[in-house]
Amino acid sequence: xxxxxxxxxxxxxxxxxxxxxxxxxxxxxxxxxxxxxxxxxxxxxxxxxxxxxxxxxxxxxxxxxxxxxxxxxxxxxxxxxxxxxxxxxxxxxxxxxxxxxxxxxxxxxxxxxxxxxxxxxxxxxxxxxxxxxxxxxxxxxxxxxxxxxxxxxxxxxxxxxxxxxxxxxxxxxxxxxxxxxxxxxxxxxxxxxxxxxxxxxxxxxxxxxxxxxxxxxxxxxxxxxxxxxxxxxxxxxxxxxxxxxxxxxxxxxxxxxxxxxxxxxxxxxxxxxxxxxxxxxxxxxxxxxxxxxxxxxxxxxxxxxxxxxxxxxxxxxxxxxxxxxxxxxxxxxxxxxxxxxxxxxxxxxxxxxxxxxxxxxxxxxxxxxxxxxxxxxxxxxxxxxx
Amino acid sequence: xxxxxxxxxxxxxxxxxxxxxxxxxxxxxxxxxxxxxxxxxxxxxxxxxxxxxxxxxxxxxxxxxxxxxxxxxxxxxxxxxxxxxxxxxxxxxxxxxxxxxxxxxxxxxxxxxxxxxxxxxxxxxxxxxxxxxxxxxxxxxxxxxxxxxxxxxxxxxxxxxxxxxxxxxxxxxxxxxxxxxxxxxxxxxxxxxxxxxxxxxxxxxxxxxxxxxxxxxxxxxxxxxxxxxxxxxxxxxxxxxxxxxxxxxxxxxxxxxxxxxxxxxxxxxxxxxxxxxxxxxxxxxxxxxxxxxxxxxxxxxxxxxxxxxxxxxxxxxx
Ligand SMILES: Nc1ncnc2c1ncn2[C@@H]1O[C@H](COP(=O)(O)OP(=O)(O)O)[C@@H](O)[C@H]1O
Ligand SMILES: [Mg+2]
Numbered sequence: 001x002x003x004x005x006x007x008x009x010x011x012x013x014x015x016x017x018x019x020x021x022x023x024x025x026x027x028x029x030x031x032x033x034x035x036x037x038x039x040x041x042x043x044x045x046x047x048x049x050x051x052x053x054x055x056x057x058x059x060x061x062x063x064x065x066x067x068x069x070x071x072x073x074x075x076x077x078x079x080x081x082x083x084x085x086x087x088x089x090x091x092x093x094x095x096x097x098x099x100x101x102x103x104x105x106x107x108x109x110x111x112x113x114x115x116x117x118x119x120x121x122x123x124x125x126x127x128x129x130x131x132x133x134x135x136x137x138x139x140x141x142x143x144x145x146x147x148x149x150x151x152x153x154x155x156x157x158x159x160x161x162x163x164x165x166x167x168x169x170x171x172x173x174x175x176x177x178x179x180x181x182x183x184x185x186x187x188x189x190x191x192x193x194x195x196x197x198x199x200x201x202x203x204x205x206x207x208x209x210x211x212x213x214x215x216x217x218x219x220x221x222x223x224x225x226x227x228x229x230x231x232x233x234x235x236x237x238x239x240x241x242x243x244x245x246x247x248x249x250x251x252x253x254x255x256x257x258x259x260x261x262x263x264x265x266x267x268x269x270x271x272x273x274x275x276x277x278x279x280x281x282x283x284x285x286x287x288x289x290x291x292x293x294x295x296x297x298x299x300x301x302x303x304x305x306x307x308x309x310x311x312x313x314x315x316x317x318x319x320x321x322x323x324x325x326x327x328x329x330x331x332x333x334x335x336x337x338x339x340x341x342x343x344x345x346x347x348x349x350x351x352x353x354x355x356x357x358x359x360x361x362x363x364x365x366x367x368x369x370x371x372x373x374x375x376x377x378x379x380x381x382x383x384x385x386x
Numbered sequence: 387x388x389x390x391x392x393x394x395x396x397x398x399x400x401x402x403x404x405x406x407x408x409x410x411x412x413x414x415x416x417x418x419x420x421x422x423x424x425x426x427x428x429x430x431x432x433x434x435x436x437x438x439x440x441x442x443x444x445x446x447x448x449x450x451x452x453x454x455x456x457x458x459x460x461x462x463x464x465x466x467x468x469x470x471x472x473x474x475x476x477x478x479x480x481x482x483x484x485x486x487x488x489x490x491x492x493x494x495x496x497x498x499x500x501x502x503x504x505x506x507x508x509x510x511x512x513x514x515x516x517x518x519x520x521x522x523x524x525x526x527x528x529x530x531x532x533x534x535x536x537x538x539x540x541x542x543x544x545x546x547x548x549x550x551x552x553x554x555x556x557x558x559x560x561x562x563x564x565x566x567x568x569x570x571x572x573x574x575x576x577x578x579x580x581x582x583x584x585x586x587x588x589x590x591x592x593x594x595x596x597x598x599x600x601x602x603x604x605x606x607x608x609x610x611x612x613x614x615x616x617x618x619x620x621x622x623x624x625x626x627x628x629x630x631x632x633x634x635x636x637x638x639x640x641x642x643x644x645x646x647x648x649x650x651x652x653x654x655x656x657x658x659x660x661x662x663x664x665x666x667x668x669x670x671x672x673x674x675x676x677x678x679x680x681x682x683x684x685x686x687x688x689x690x691x692x693x694x695x696x697x698x699x700x701x702x703x704x
Contacts, residue, residue: 005495013483221479225540228443228473229496230465385447385462 002231003239010213010243011250023209024251025258028202032259035194045126046072046090048082051097058101061113061137065095068133071126079114086116093117093126105141106155140166195265196345197318199255200338203281204312207248207288208305214240214292215301223384233384237289237377244288248281268348272355272362276344279365283337286372293379317342340364394457396421396548396579397442402451404437411437413603414451419548419581424574426594427583428690430702434603435583436476439552442581443473455548469498472541476552476583478533482526486517486536489525490543497544507543514569515539531562538566542573549573550581555589567592585702587690597690601698615688621646622662623692624669624685626655630678638676642668649701656701658692 014020049065051058066073074091076082082094096114104111113134117127140162148158217223217240226236256277259265267273288305295301313319316338322330333339344361347353397419404412412434419425427435440446442453444460444467453460460467480489490511494504512518515535525533534554541549551570555563570593574580584590590597591611599607599614607614628635632655636648639657644665647658659665662685673680686692694702 002496002498005492009481009484009492012488013481016483217481220481221475221477222481224445225473225475225479225493226496227445227462228468228471228475229493230467230469230498231496232465233462 003235003242006226006236006239007242007246010240011246013213014210014247020206024202024206024247025254028198028255029258029262032195032198032255032263032265035198036263045070045092046074047126047130048074048076048085048091048094049097050076050079050082050094052099052101055099055102057105057141058097061097061101061134064133064137065130068129071129083116086118089118091118093130095130106145192266192349195255195259195263196267196349197313197342199252199259199277200280200316200341201309201313201318202255203248203252203277204284204287204318204338205306205309206251207244207281207284208291208309209302210244210247211288211291211295211301211305212298214244214289215295215298218383219298227384233381234377236384237380240292240380241285241289241373241377244285244292245282248285248288249278252277252281266349268345268352269354272353272358273345273348275355275362276341276348276358276365279362279369280337280341283365283369283372286369286376289376290372290379293376293383312336312338315339322346337365337368395419396423396456397425397581398454399438399442400452402438402441402453403449404434404441404446405449411603412441415600415603415605416451417598417605417608419579421547422574422577422579423595424570424580424582424593426590426597427581427600428585428587428590428597428694428702429583429600430585430694430700433585433600435585435600436552437603438600439473439476439550439581439583443471443550444468445473469544470546470548472544472546472549474538474541474549474551474554476556478537480525480533480536480540483524485522485524486528486539487512487521489536490539493540494543499544504543507545511539511542514542516565529559529562531558531565534558534562534566535569538569546578548579548581552583553585554582555584555586587694587702590690599690599694599697601694601700606697607693611690614690614693618658618688618692618696619660621658621660621688621692621696622685623687623689623695624657624659624662624666624683626657626669626673626683627653627681628655628673628678629653629681630673630676632678635673635676635678638672639669642672645669647695647699649695649699651701651703654701656691656695658695662686 014024047065049062051062053059062073062075065071076085079096082091082096085091086094094116096116098112098114101111103109115127115130140159143162144155144159147153147161148155151158153161223236227233256267256273260267291301291305295304316333316336317325318338322333322339322342325333340361344358347357347361395418399418400416402412402415403410415434415438417425427438429435437446441448442460444453444462444464447462455467455470458464458467458470481492484492487508490508491504494508499507509518512521515538517532517536517539520528520532525536528536538551538554555566558566567589570580570582574593582589582593594611596608596610597614598605607617632650636650636655639645639648639655642665644660645657646660649656657669666683666685670680670683691702694700
């Protein structure tokens with residue numbers, strides 16, 4: 001109970017400090033945003049489409065586009081809306097199916113589908129997806145028209161036949177198989193990759209620099225005074241550790257839920273994602289406690305904490321993806337807790353893993369946390385026992 | 387059959403020793419404080435007062451010797467005994483970013499008070515130390531005197547029978563100082579035993595039933611103020627504010643008839659004389675011949691300063 005009182009004071013003091021709140025919550029969120037905007041390019045381009053509502057074939061084209069991979073189709077009512085949205089940059093591209101499309105394709109006319117696109121490479125990529133869908137549809141309609149002309153069947157019956165034949169007739173397809181798994185799957189949200197690395201980077205940074213609170217408490221003489229009350233040194237150490245842990249978990253929860261709500265970040269399966277964060281937070285608070293037992297001044301703790309926090313983050317793949325590391329460096333990286341947690345989130349976010357898939361990472365983190373906490377408590381005990 | 391009175395002292399220290407590296411900070415200190423007694427440890431800076439107090443409060447390990455509080459042995463590893471003591475450290479030991487009330491609540495919990503008890507005791511203590519109105523403000527915004535009062539308040543939360551105050555008036559304005567002394571007097575009157583350290587002899591004289599004089603880690607004398615001043619005998623203390631080569635002048639003064647002790651401070655000479663009035667002309671003549679300009683002369687009846695000078699050859703204040 002007394003340990004909880006000590007932990008609660010830790011949390012209260014941290015929350016009361018404006019600057020620490022900035023570094024604990026706002027700064028990482030900002031970085032998720034900025035880095036996500038700058039580098040998180042793998043999101044789905046938005047394609048607007050306007051098609052006559054009462055023409056079944058036109059609507060069929062819309063459905064086929066919707067079914068296509070790699071684009072995010074949004075239906076608009078009017079042609080000029082689509083064009084305006086593309087001009088504003090709200091859409092990467094737009095497709096306009098003219099009125100009378102059905103009549104044109106079933107009769108003798110020519111249907112011209114207009115494609116509007118923003119300049120740039122993304123427009124070209126979207127163009128190829130859209131063109132492929134439209135080409136396929138055009139082929140289908142052309143075949144139906146030929147069949148209708150040859151047999152005298154009505155167009156819609158001929159179209160049904162064509163679809164039936166197409167399902168059974170041998171066709172040539174190019175089988176594309178990717179070797180290995182994609183490092184960064186196409187459907188990865190633009191902020192997803194950045195979010196987990198910023199989460200880890202900042203939990204660790206905050207925990208290390210948070211050691212200054214511990215040193216400050218000692219310098220103020222408050223720790224000594226706690227020892228003059230009927231409280232064991234072990235309880236004081238436990239309370240401080242719990243306090244640092246609570247701050248780290250609170251930070252993790254705020255960043256995770258904030259990023260999910262504000263940026264739509266996908267953390268993978270919720271339970272393992274949170275457990276992974278909690279295990280990492282436990283380890284980080286162990287490291288912070290050790291720093292608090294070893295550093296002489298709070299300035300020293302902050303300086304060394306920032307340095308170590310950044311170095312571990314960089315080495316552990318919280319700044320640059322581990323996939324870009326050499327084999328040796330990747331092995332070295334796994335001396336940091338970050339690399340293990342990064343692996344865990346990769347498993348959850350990119351490969352849709354579950355709790356079982358990240359148990360090894362959670363295990364390693366908890367083992368590391370236990371070792372650090374034991375070492376820190378022992379050191380702190382000695383410092384307090386004068 | 388006589389009624390057997392409880393004679394277990396509030397505090398008993400025996401042969402306390404503590405060294406820091408090569409320095410022996412406390413060297414065999416023994417004393418006792420009776421129930422309800424106010425005991426002063428009087429000595430200059432560095433005498434070892436804080437070190438003694440820290441061992442008594444169980445926050446510092448003693449190299450040798452033992453402390454018992456109301457008959458129970460006290461060490462850093464006996465938390466339960468600590469509930470019997472209210473410890474007020476020399477430096478203000480509070481969270482500056484928490485309010486006065488929050489600080490008190492926190493320590494009340496550590497002293498083992500329940501939530502409800504804590505709430506009512508905190509309110510009472512805030513009244514006692516006169517901070518009820520500022521209870522919501524962060525301690526960092528308090529004046530020096532207010533911080534000191536709150537520092538004492540923490541030691542009162544659990545209503546201990548023994549209160550330990552380590553130089554509670556250092557760096558405090560005269561008004562706050564007076565308030566602190568008055569509240570210590572009130573607590574003592576209420577039956578609390580008090581261990582009070584100071585290097586101000588006026589405080590020891592005003593507050594303490596008995597005084598232990600400490601220097602270089604040793605208790606050099608102990609007794610009531612009357613007993614201690616009697617040690618000096620019929621001696622007066624002469625305090626001179628003077629400019630010039632004071633150490634050389636002090637050498638000469640020691641040869642003056644009637645002068646027993648001479649101590650040199652910054653722009654200050656302190657002498658013990660058998661009869662101050664009689665010796666004064668010769669003292670002044672001696673100083674004049676040594677080329678020392680005297681700015682003021684004070685003649686005092688025996689007091690604890692004189693005791694300290696008599697016992698150690700040094701002045702309490704440097
Ligand atoms: N932590 C410490 N490490 C080394 N020396 C110390 C320490 N604390 C006190 N001392 C030394 O021990 C002596 C007694 O100090 P202290 O008990 O604080 O005296 P006082 O309270 O009477 O001023 C002094 O010489 C002081 O410098
Ligand atoms: Mg002291």
